[in-house]
Amino acid sequence: MKRILITGGAGFLGSHLCDRFIKEGYHVIAMDNLITGDLRNIEHLFKLENFEFYHHDVSKFIHVPGELDYILHFASPASPIDYLKIPIQTLKVGSLGIHNCLGLARVKKARVLIASTSEVYGDPLVHPQTEDYWGNVNPVGPRGVYDEAKRFQEAMTMAYHTYHGVETRIVRIFNTYGPRMRLNDGRVLPAFIGQALRGEDLTIFGDGSQTRSFCYVDDLVEGIYRLLHSDYAQPVNIGNPNEITIADFAEEIIKLTGTDQKVIYKDLPKDDPKQRKPDITRAKEILKWEPKVDRAEGLKTTYAYFKEFSKERLYDEAK
Numbered sequence: 001m002k003r004i005l006i007t008g009g010a011g012f013l014g015s016h017l018c019d020r021f022i023k024e025g026y027h028v029i030a031m032d033n034l035i036t037g038d039l040r041n042i043e044h045l046f047k048l049e050n051f052e053f054y055h056h057d058v059s060k061f062i063h064v065p066g067e068l069d070y071i072l073h074f075a076s077p078a079s080p081i082d083y084l085k086i087p088i089q090t091l092k093v094g095s096l097g098i099h100n101c102l103g104l105a106r107v108k109k110a111r112v113l114i115a116s117t118s119e120v121y122g123d124p125l126v127h128p129q130t131e132d133y134w135g136n137v138n139p140v141g142p143r144g145v146y147d148e149a150k151r152f153q154e155a156m157t158m159a160y161h162t163y164h165g166v167e168t169r170i171v172r173i174f175n176t177y178g179p180r181m182r183l184n185d186g187r188v189l190p191a192f193i194g195q196a197l198r199g200e201d202l203t204i205f206g207d208g209s210q211t212r213s214f215c216y217v218d219d220l221v222e223g224i225y226r227l228l229h230s231d232y233a234q235p236v237n238i239g240n241p242n243e244i245t246i247a248d249f250a251e252e253i254i255k256l257t258g259t260d261q262k263v264i265y266k267d268l269p270k271d272d273p274k275q276r277k278p279d280i281t282r283a284k285e286i287l288k289w290e291p292k293v294d295r296a297e298g299l300k301t302t303y304a305y306f307k308e309f310s311k312e313r314l315y316d317e318a319k
């Protein structure tokens with residue numbers, strides 16, 4: 001049985017990855033300090049013999065007994081309000097955390113895949129974003145703590161690959177959504193759905209003309225699974241190229257939730273990227289991957305989750 005360590009395993013994406021690798025017959029070790037994660041995302045796995053959970057901060061030395069074949073480094077605050085609240089931990093997990101993972105991989109002869117992000121492109125001047133674009137990041141702006149940690153993480157990963165021969169993979173993830181997002185994580189989809197469910201007006205930051213491209217979580221997990229098993233060490237964008245303005249997205253959520261809420265406008269956060277859309281030519285060619293779930297379908301499933309499982313969390317988590 002192959003053994004895989006998933007850091008950030010109690011988070012939104014990490015927990016879906018745990019599910020996928022369990023389904024594929026792996027022994028899964030989830031490691032998380034629960035700073036933004038939630039054990040409820042993985043509690044259904046606790047009864048399984050091939051699942052273990054380590055409550056640990058990966059920015060500190062990592063010890064895992066036994067063999068390891070793969071390490072997925074997904075630990076990191078990921079939403080703007082999270083990394084603005086805990087900027088130093090964000091920098092640490094992207095630097096010390098990946099250093100620990102790569103050191104562990106070297107000892108165990110494991111392959112490492114890191115969760116990088118479209119944020120390495122910053123507020124992009126090239127559209128859509130190809131992997132060859134170096135980005136437009138403000139290192140001392142509020143988002144710098146996340147963007148630069150992720151850029152450092154890519155550089156450290158490449159260095160271990162080049163100088164120590166560690167097998168590495170880099171996925172640049174674009175905005176992903178689905179069940180198990182936290183209602184209060186500040187990201188636009190849970191923010192809008194939470195507001196609609198509570199009967200509040202939807203808050204559009206800026207004039208709503210900025211764009212994002214939303215990928216359903218199952219599509220992302222499939223792309224990551226294929227990348228891990230490929231032999232490609234350069235970064236690969238995984239995302240859904242179907243781009244939408246935030247104003248149109250708010251309208252879609254209002255229609256989906258059937259509420260008669262209105263939109264209200266608030267200030268655009270500093271350095272908020274104006275447009276974002278992945279060029280997925282590389283993923284198509286190398287991984288034979290492209291997204292399958294369209295937004296209407298993905299949003300329906302996600303809305304059903306928030307309605308059903310988040311009733312008790314709707315007000316608590318909005319605080």
Ligand code: NAD
Nearest residue numbers: 008011012013033034035036037057058075076078173176
């Ligand atoms: P999340 O906040 O739900 O999950 C992150 C998990 O990492 C949480 O469970 C948190 O407790 C854990 N964590 C944070 N710091 C840690 C530390 N020092 N030690 C141990 N655990 C720690 O966020 P997510 O959306 O699931 O994001 C997961 C990864 O994917 C992150 O690395 C993020 O940067 C990346 N990513 C996500 C998106 C997206 O759209 N969701 C986009 C780009 C990149």
Ligand code: UDP
Nearest residue numbers: 080186187188189191203204205210246272
């Ligand atoms: N946004 C918004 N209202 C909200 C939350 C976010 O208009 O209540 C905007 C935000 O300014 C950004 C976009 O939605 O332009 C996506 O924000 P999110 O935090 O989800 O992700 P990111 O900016 O990291 O792509």
